Amino acid sequence: MNPHGDDPSLAGTVAPLPPHVAVLVVGAGFGGLGMAIKLAEKGVHDFLVVERADEVGGTWRDNTYPGAACDVPSQLYSFSFALNPGWSRSFSPQAEIQDYLREVAQESGVLGRFRFGVSFDQGAWDEDSQRWRVRTSAGECTADVLVSAAGALSEPKMPDIDGIGSFQGAVFHSARWNHAYDLSGKRVAVIGTGASSVQIVPEIAGQVERLDVYQRTAPWVMPRRDRPYTRAELFAFRHLPGVQRLYRTAIFWARETMVPAFTINPKLAAPAKKASLANIRRGISDPDLRERVTPHFEIGCKRILISNDWYPALDRENVELVTEPIAKVTPSGVVTEDGTEREVDVLVNATGFHTTDLPIAHRISGRGGLTLARQWEREGMSAHKGAMTRGFPNLFLIVGPNTGLGHSSMVFMIESQIAYVLDALRQMRARDIASLEPTRGAQDRWTKDIQRRMERTVWHTGGCSSWYLDAQGRNVTLWPRTTFRFRALTARFDVHEHDVTAHHASRPDADRVEQPT
Numbered sequence: 072m073n074p075h076g077d078d079p080s081l082a083g084t085v086a087p088l089p090p091h092v093a094v095l096v097v098g099a100g101f102g103g104l105g106m107a108i109k110l111a112e113k114g115v116h117d118f119l120v121v122e123r124a125d126e127v128g129g130t131w132r133d134n135t136y137p138g139a140a141c142d143v144p145s146q147l148y149s150f151s152f153a154l155n156p157g158w159s160r161s162f163s164p165q166a167e168i169q170d171y172l173r174e175v176a177q178e179s180g181v182l183g184r185f186r187f188g189v190s191f192d193q194g195a196w197d198e199d200s201q202r203w204r205v206r207t208s209a210g211e212c213t214a215d216v217l218v219s220a221a222g223a224l225s226e227p228k229m230p231d232i233d234g235i236g237s238f239q240g241a242v243f244h245s246a247r248w249n250h251a252y253d254l255s256g257k258r259v260a261v262i263g264t265g266a267s268s269v270q271i272v273p274e275i276a277g278q279v280e281r282l283d284v285y286q287r288t289a290p291w292v293m294p295r296r297d298r299p300y301t302r303a304e305l306f307a308f309r310h311l312p313g314v315q316r317l318y319r320t321a322i323f324w325a326r327e328t329m330v331p332a333f334t335i336n337p338k339l340a341a342p343a344k345k346a347s348l349a350n351i352r353r354g355i356s357d358p359d360l361r362e363r364v365t366p367h368f369e370i371g372c373k374r375i376l377i378s379n380d381w382y383p384a385l386d387r388e389n390v391e392l393v394t395e396p397i398a399k400v401t402p403s404g405v406v407t408e409d410g411t412e413r414e415v416d417v418l419v420n421a422t423g424f425h426t427t428d429l430p431i432a433h434r435i436s437g438r439g440g441l442t443l444a445r446q447w448e449r450e451g452m453s454a455h456k457g458a459m460t461r462g463f464p465n466l467f468l469i470v471g472p473n474t475g476l477g478h479s480s481m482v483f484m485i486e487s488q489i490a491y492v493l494d495a496l497r498q499m500r501a502r503d504i505a506s507l508e509p510t511r512g513a514q515d516r517w518t519k520d521i522q523r524r525m526e527r528t529v530w531h532t533g534g535c536s537s538w539y540l541d542a543q544g545r546n547v548t549l550w551p552r553t554t555f556r557f558r559a560l561t562a563r564f565d566v567h568e569h570d571v572t573a574h575h576a577s578r579p580d581a582d583r584v585e586q587p588t
């Protein structure tokens with residue numbers, strides 16, 4: 072199937088880039104697609120979206136591993152402006168989400184502004200022209216505004232294990248599943264017991280000869296309250312949109328009530344803890360195995376997982392949960408610290424993503440040539456309102472630092488951020504602004520407030536390490552308040568929190584207005 076419909080420019084060769092665009096968007100997941108649709112809706116047609124893959128979808132295009140599904144309710148997992156009456160069940164499988172994104176893209180009429188198969192190689196801020204100079208695999212262009220919607224869970228992280236490069240069998244990461252490889256009758260090792268692993272393991276356990284699951288930290292796993300929608304519900308979603316809105320609103324607010332358990336008092340999560348412990352008792356009969364899968368940190372400190380078949384899968388005859396730490400990988404298998412070698416044909420790394428060391432940050436350099444990665448190394452990953460970083464004028468981040476969620480849908484946060492960017496663009500046009508960036512004071516206040524709030528969250532006090540934290544132990548990924556608070560705080564782009572350079576400036580610095588900090 073050609074995912075780009077009948078548009079020939081998108082099916083094969085890549086149309087050349089124009090020399091200049093008003094807005095260049097990187098990435099065509101929920102963030103980039105939503106941004107494109109809303110730009111067009113606001114009458115901004117001078118934009119381009121570059122995407123290294125060959126279709127829209129982002130994480131939902133890339134994560135096709137067996138069992139891939141969303142652990143956020145379906146009703147929250149669509150744009151508010153494009154509800155999907157077609158979700159078949161309360162938690163959607165990956166393929167349905169990918170189909171939904173394809174369909175939204177097709178119907179939006181914006182695909183002509185996308186360049187698929189084009190990687191964003193470098194973006195450098197040019198102070199003289201007050202523009203971004205962008206290098207891509209399809210050539211160069213300039214842009215007034217750069218929007219990075221490259222995603223926080225897009226770059227697979229391979230485990231740093233001695234000898235892993237010497238393994239002679241098949242090796243794949245959960246986010247780069249090799250569907251051409253048949254696992255039937257194979258001996259398989261899965262490294263990791265996070266959100267991806269708990270979906271993969273039950274799905275492949277019945278197919279493989281033997282499955283070794285390497286667990287470093289036992290996760291909290293709650294029951295998955297998933298069910299197919301009834302015919303009556305599906306009928307109502309399709310013909311009575313108010314019903315679907317009502318479902319969505321009810322689920323949204325129910326999810327928001329979970330926030331205090333993460334951010335104020337973990338004891339509020341006692342019912343979730345109880346349900347998870349019952350899930351273990353239901354799924355596993357062996358007391359020793361029950362003990363080894365019982366987490367030793369506060370629930371919520373890491374992402375809470377949901378599954379009904381994870382524990383039964385670990386209890387199977389052909390599955391072994393290995394809790395002894397991995398010492399090394401040999402050409403034929405995995406050796407644990409007690410000296411045991413378990414030979415396998417396949418090594419599946421369900422080991423997560425680069426989240427606090429985003430690869431795209433190395434490709435973006437701001438004022439003075441400093442890369443975003445270097446800036447964040449020095450000062451910690453931060454962005455004012457989760458969107459803009461000082462020293463990087465006219466750069467907007469979708470799913471920027473501290474915008475992630477553990478309890479609800481990222482689509483809500485993404486839509487908040489898109490509206491924020493649109494308001495910034497509107498005000499830049501209205502005030503004849505060539506460039507802007509947050510004042511040091513505004514960004515510092517924002518970041519300090521977030522980090523102060525973090526101190527009492529379960530992510531800091533819960534006694535675990537997680538991908539939410541950077542090397543210094545700061546949570547630079549999650550939003551520590553309710554999502555509606557984030558929406559309220561980003562509802563309006565406040566120019567007064569930014570240093571601006573006017574368009575008419577002959578020498579940019581001459582007209583630079585430093586805001587009091």
Ligand code: NAP
Nearest residue numbers: 140141142230231263264265266267287288374421422423
């Ligand atoms: P993850 O949650 O970061 O889990 C990685 C797992 O690999 C952890 O169990 C980790 O152990 C283990 N690990 C990493 N390096 C290791 C090493 N060197 N040796 C042994 N074990 C190692 O990654 P993920 O499962 O891919 O999920 C990442 C995020 O993607 C999730 O938190 C979620 O936000 C998202 N996701 C969502 C869904 C969904 O349903 N919506 C599904 C999948 C993923 P430790 O715990 O000890 O670090």
